[in-house]
Amino acid sequence: MNTRHELPPITLAANDYNRLLFTAMIRQKHNRRASDFLLKELRRAKVCHPAALPEDVVSTNCRVIYRIDDELKSRAHLLVHPEDLIWPGAEISVTTPLGTALLGLRVGDCMSFVDDGEVHEVFVEGIGLRFLDDGPTVERTPGSITWA
Template identity: 85%
Template structure:
């Protein structure tokens, strides 16, 4: 697993980058402690056009399959902006430490994150499921290729 000194590269779509920068700055101005990790990640991100985002990169509005530490079972959540969170059981806010750690990673990458109580964890990205696009359509990964709906 990676340590805090061996950070994997991250890639973000410009639309995610801009929206998250605005969110983090507002939260920081309001005195929240959570945006510091997000701001650090945004500073080191490679930013690309949304259409150029590689298929194996975790972004907001995509279902990410991951494992925390050495858990026996994988987890799967839709990574969303905090203001879009409507079903916490199935969704994960990108502004949580876990959500920020997942953002921009590629399938196969792992990264450490620290919870509010100081507990350090490692998250490993196993796969990406559905990705919802800005126009309301979805991209589904299938054995024979991509299916647009």
Template identity: 80%
Template sequence: MNTQHALPPITLAANDYNRLLFTAMFRPKPGRRKANFLLEELRRAKVCHPAALPEDVVSTNCRVIYRVDDEAKSRAHLLAHPEDLIWPGAEISVTTPLGAALLGLRVGDRMPFVEADGQVHEVFVEGIGLRFLDDSSMVTRAPDVFAWS
């Protein structure tokens, strides 16, 4: 694994950016190392409106297909906020080293990350599956006003 190349650019929807910034800033002290990696990623992110997020970019609430290091078999998980995890084994928290590394990458990007035990890995994004809409990214419209005649 060669991690000497520059880090790939990342793009985040504003709703993810704001929620993750809050999570990283107020995370308990034992998770500080993970929070610091997440904060570093947030600092270098390009932030856009949720509707402008390219379809090939990994975000929370999307199924991402990826490989770690030189694994022969792909993995697929739903990337989720830690408080939203409901399907053990099918999801990965965005606050884990792997989850933070995946966030904002485009299909075809590679990104190094360090596990809690100090092991360095590299993740490769192969594809984006189903993307679930987050309620906070929904555009709401005021009710129509009817004029009385």
């Protein structure tokens, strides 16, 4: 059966989009197929300010609860940039086929992806903790604002 599903819309924070675009371009020599999938997803993404990212959207640095195919048991991993991967048992790189498929989805969405030549479908069940990037912080003193 050759059923074609419409791709779910995806939303990315601008900081994720910029960092992932750079990562995909750098990794093209390393793994062309994975980079092409990531670039394709970045091209179709709606990009927003990080503060405007809806709470039910999968982003990097968030714990995502999901199922693959018809599995009965849910999985949960922290979605991270490849250079931030420190504990593979609890984290998944956004540059893997599964990580790219999860990126930008909303709770309740499903997305197909290819891994080791096999087509799978991932279903997002929930979003856990979201860790914020260490961007500039604001220090307030009477009469002024200082960026640290």
